[in-house]
Amino acid sequence: MSTSPADARSTPVDGVNVLGSLSPSRAGDFTSCALLYRFRTIDQLPEPPSEAAARGTVVHKVLEDLFDLPAPERTPRRARSMVEQAWEDVRSLDPTLATLFTSEADEAEAAWLESCRDVLRRYFDLEDPRRLEPAEREHYVEALLESKLLLRGFIDRVDIAPDGRIRVVDYKTSRIPSDAYEAKALFQLRFYALVIWRTRGVVPAMLQLIYLGSGDILRYVPDEADLLATERKAEAIWRAIRTAQETGEWQPSPGKLCGWCAHKSLCPAFGGTPPPLPPIPGPVTAGDDLDLD
Secondary structure: OOOOOOOOOOOOOOOOOOOEEEOHHHHHHHHHOHHHHHHHHHOOOOOOOOHHHHHHHHHHHHHHHHOOOOHHHOOHHHHHHOHHHHHHHHHHHOHHHHHOOOHHHHHHHHHHHHHHHHHHHHHHHHOOHHHOOOOEEEEEEEEEOOOOEEEEEEEEEEEEOOOOOEEEEEEEOOOOOOHHHHHHHHHHHHHHHHHHHHHHOOOOOEEEEEEOOOOEEEEEOOOHHHHHHHHHHHHHHHHHHHHHHHHOOOOOOOOHHHHHOOOHHHOHHHOOOOOOOOOOOOOEEEOOOOOOO
């Protein structure tokens, strides 16, 4: 059973009119490691909560709620004051986060909350939210391609200028990636730009990644050729996922990130044994995008 929060808004994948769905996060999982994709999407194995992921969720929550305030009140001090409430809201929606800190670790939790505030402080070094009025925040988007593949996900922020130009913005609480990982980071925003182009007929004027972990901004100006290439890549990933589903071959891709994988003990590359594949009736549904790193 899918637990995607997009399900209430998403076009159903029926295997006829819509053959499958794909989000940037799940596409990234598969291209990084097909076995990781299987563990997360097919087996739906639980993963322990992490301080880094929870920090990303809290910071995204504050940045979303900040724009509910009148423009003059969108200050660093006000953002700092919103952290604890955002943490309470996030924990209420995800009970597993209750295990992240114990009652004996109050100091650790306080230090972690302060790290959330430090990340938010960097945001104000990069943008002045008092001068922004986003058109959309945490905006669900989807587009059905001619191949009957449904692209879907959540965009952190969409800005629309008075002349109609669109800027797609994504917050990252991580540091800016090296050149080797830049293309992977931009794929997510190109994916969203493709969805906007296919649904609104407008190529976004700017894609912007805000890296709050290092205080950097990565900007990219897409064109139709970029987005057509992104469409071809998404469809190729989807076909590869279908092939893996049909054959049962989900190959691991050992690399530098394996040390952070919650499922390393089950990976054959490290002497583990994956659980038996569950039955997978129906078409491929490749999750939603809640990439809050």
